[in-house]
Amino acid sequence: MPDRSDDLFRAMADPTRRRVLDLLAEHGTLTVSELAAHFPDLVASGISKHLMALRAAGLVTATREGRHQRYAIDADTMAEAMAPWVARYEAYWSGALARLRDAATDA
Amino acid sequence: MPDRSDDLFRAMADPTRRRVLDLLAEHGTLTVSELAAHFPDLVASGISKHLMALRAAGLVTATREGRHQRYAIDADTMAEAMAPWVARYEAYWSGALARLRDAATDA
DNA sequence: GCGACGTCTTACCGTACGGTAATGCATTAC
DNA sequence: GTAATGCATTACCGTACGGTAAGACGTCGC
Numbered sequence: 001m002p003d004r005s006d007d008l009f010r011a012m013a014d015p016t017r018r019r020v021l022d023l024l025a026e027h028g029t030l031t032v033s034e035l036a037a038h039f040p041d042l043v044a045s046g047i048s049k050h051l052m053a054l055r056a057a058g059l060v061t062a063t064r065e066g067r068h069q070r071y072a073i074d075a076d077t078m079a080e081a082m083a084p085w086v087a088r089y090e091a092y093w094s095g096a097l098a099r100l101r102d103a104a105t106d107a
Numbered sequence: 108m109p110d111r112s113d114d115l116f117r118a119m120a121d122p123t124r125r126r127v128l129d130l131l132a133e134h135g136t137l138t139v140s141e142l143a144a145h146f147p148d149l150v151a152s153g154i155s156k157h158l159m160a161l162r163a164a165g166l167v168t169a170t171r172e173g174r175h176q177r178y179a180i181d182a183d184t185m186a187e188a189m190a191p192w193v194a195r196y197e198a199y200w201s202g203a204l205a206r207l208r209d210a211a212t213d214a
Numbered sequence: 215g216c217g218a219c220g221t222c223t224t225a226c227c228g229t230a231c232g233g234t235a236a237t238g239c240a241t242t243a244c
Numbered sequence: 245g246t247a248a249t250g251c252a253t254t255a256c257c258g259t260a261c262g263g264t265a266a267g268a269c270g271t272c273g274c
Contacts, residue, residue, distance in 0.1 A: 009119050013116050013119075015113055021196075075199045078200060082200045092180065093186040093189045093190045
């Protein structure tokens with residue numbers, strides 16, 4: 001298996017795809033039309049295309065559900081692809097992450 | 108200040124720029140020619156262009172040193188831009204990160 | 215001063231990407 | 245069966261991006 005970080009970072013370069021991942025992380029699973037409802041400026045096929053890119057990168061998985069297609073984050077791929085990078089730069093953001101947690105607990 | 112995550116992820120979409128960041132993280136600071144030595148397939152101005160992109164994203168800082176230009180990672184920007192994203196998906200990669208640490212200690 | 219060096223800048227080119235529109239292919243409703 | 249729905253796929257277009265090449269600018273050695 002080749003290094004997938006290239007596909008991963010390229011897939012996350014687009015803000016629409018990052019928002020799709022955010023929506024999936026928040027709702028667990030979503031269909032294409034449910035996702036498309038959050039993007040009024042985009043045509044449905046555009047969302048489908050982005051989902052294809054995310055599938056190609058291995059970041060999401062799709063399961064048929066009647067005539068719908070239900071998408072979810074592929075936790076394993078996300079983890080294995082991100083962990084090395086996160087670990088490498090941990091020293092740079094660990095402080096900010098701690099501050100973020102403090103701010104959350106203070107609120 | 109607008110959301111900088113767009114510039115950040117776009118800057119990291121290119122594998123050359125990610126490798127530049129890796130080299131800076133490893134060596135601390137490097138000049139353009141020192142960096143260019145690691146990329147035999149690229150012309151020097153190409154490296155400079157990538158560095159400009161990284162500077163525009165706020166990921167690196169440059170300080171003059173005679174006729175050289177010494178680059179270093181901007182830890183603050185890196186941290187503040189990445190921390191929210193890392194925190195959001197922490198559940199997905201925390202397990203893999205722990206396994207990565209275990210593997211490192213086993214070795 | 216002058217020339218060599220290091221870097222930035224600009225112009226240019228090919229390709230890849232995001233977007234829409236149109237078509238095809240299942241599945242559901244009637 | 246027929247029509248409508250949901251999604252994938254293809255073709256196409258404009259733009260942005262990565263790359264090189266050439267020139268401009270400041271700095272060092274002489």
